[in-house]
Amino acid sequence: MSQDLLFLTGINILMAWSVYIILLSGSLSFANGGFMALGAYAAGVFTMKWGMNFYAALALAGVGAGIVGALLAYPALRTRGVYLILVTIGLSFIIQTLIQNTDYVGGVRGMTGMMGTTNWHVWGLIAIVGAGLYWLSRSHLQRQLDAVREDERVAASLGFDVVYLKIVCFAAGACLAAIAGGLYSHYMVFINPDHFNIFVSIYVVLYVVLGGVNNLWGPVVGASIMTILPELVRGLASFRPLVFGAVIIVLLLVRPNGLLAMRLRTLKADRERSA
Template sequence: MLSDHAVSILIFAGIDVVMALSFYLPASAGQLSAGQGGFMALGAYTSAYLTAHLGVPFPLALVAGGLVGGLVGLAVGFPALRLRGLYLVLVTFGFGEMVRVLFLNAPAFGGPAGFAGIPAATTFWHVLGLLVVLVYFFARVSGSRMGRAFAALRDDEAAAEAMGVNSTYVKLAAFAAGGVIAGLGGGLYAHYTLYIDPEAFGVSRSLFVMLYAVFGGLASFWGSVAGATILSVLPELLRWVKDWREILYGLLVLAMMLVRPQGLLDAALLARLSPRGERAAARG
């Protein structure tokens, strides 16, 4: 049996994987979002309010948090349709800060004092169940027509449109789906920590979500899974260095990015690890 501390580490690591996947989905369509912390906050506060004040069952509140994140993601996607790269990052960064300030000045949600009294509901099995569903979803999407549309937009938007890809629909779908996933992650987070405040969903949250995905590699959703898992568990493995832990953590991340700027799992490595790649190597 795992200790309570080990289970807690696994739950937080699982939530980080959920958030990394929420960033990967729009990123796979060429849409880099620096506002995932804002979507997470919407899911966390929505689900917490429903369970703590209205007595809504946790599963329904969790779904509601995801839907709110998705609807707002759809709304954010419209002004971002003509933006790419740094400009899109800045717009979504501004959105995340807007959400943080909104909850900071909302007395109904606790304001700067935070939202307490959230019922304990999230378990390891809830997190694991959501991860299984997401892995299945991403595996299906990656080989589907929508997945190919995502890849085409990421590589060359003009060429993708010339081939008949509806870029507006695809981008909005990516933003909305990413918002849903982040909202679900926020709901799980709120019902495990039992207390949330706006600062928990600030700039650092969004930056770490981006780091998880980039560290693991954007060639596949497995990169986000691997990156978030490693970087979430790594601080616990570095406890023995005590005060030097954060410095060593940063140095390890920096070294990884210098050695493998494409991320831990790039397209070539994934091809070799796949069954097809192994058969090709055996024939070659």
């Protein structure tokens, strides 16, 4: 596997997790391509124009995108789930268009010169985020999020602040997408707004749907398959949207929870009894 493919796979896994984290609270985001763009450009500006340290730039871009995401998602999160889908689609367009019209970052021509990302950075981050998600998957918080996903209103009546949980998850997902964007721009050297169009957001969501929405491994499987397979099978690349679309449709009909549909349990009562 080439360095580039390894890198792309890693970025797509991070992006898929960024969607998964938002999905943990039951919200679907089509804005993660936009947050990736925010991170890519912000980190680029920080390192190239402000001379900031690479890691500090990534962290700042991530935190910034998280705050922006939380502020923008708040009005939609108070209402029904469908509204959030609309708002996130809107965000994707707004972010892309704003970048296209900002001469400071090169507008439609794009920005160039970012360097510093290696596969070690990408896969190191995957290890860290993966460990975090695994930790989460065994926690009380995961149990509460699972309850929110199953029945928001009942979960709220048990005392869970559902809006707060959703906002934090949304901000965390936006943050991870932005950091992935920062890594992306400092690997690609050159970026332009077209790299982050609405299709990026859509594809990432579909990676997660394909792999499975109920555990942290699903997004990894979905993103890996859809990144690596078209490269390995000659001729498949040009039919990617067609094949991908058909696979998603069939999968939703026969396995609506994705390939890895299993939900991980947060506790086992019996093991505790025998102990």
